[in-house]
Amino acid sequence: MPRNIKSKPFSEINVTPFVDVMLVLLIIFMVTAPLLTVGVQVDLPESNADSLQADNEPLELTISKDGSIFIQETEINIKELIPKLIAITDNRLDTKIYVRGDEIINYGKVMRVLGELSGSGFSKVALITKPITN
Secondary structure: OOOOOOOOOOOOOOOHHHHHHHHHHHHHHHHHHHHHOOOOOOOOOEEOOOOOOOOOOOEEEEEOOOOOEEEOOEEEOHHHHHHHHHHHOOOOOOOOEEEEEOOOOOHHHHHHHHHHHHHOOOOOEEEEOEEOOO
16 A cells, blocks of 8 residues: 555544434433432322422421321331431421321321421421412
């Protein structure tokens, strides 16, 4: 081969591998995104109430369909509820606590939890609902 013949540089960029990688990443994120929802799955009742503005992340209590009570994602007995909350909040009774109750559970169960909270001195307790969809 003669050395004096200069070859032109190849100036086209092959984007096929880039597109393949991006499509694989898109599929991975589409599959994992629904799994990233945090909390216990409950069907919240609907309400016209305005949403609350939160400065920091509040504590969430969840009452599931079967009446189980959860602090964040940890199941707890109602007798252990107040001591655990006091330990978690470092005895700060002004901590915001959001109560999520499944739509089909007994109203008395929610009121019992709210009674325990207010009876122990927690003053910033709110009920969480989902907005009404027309």
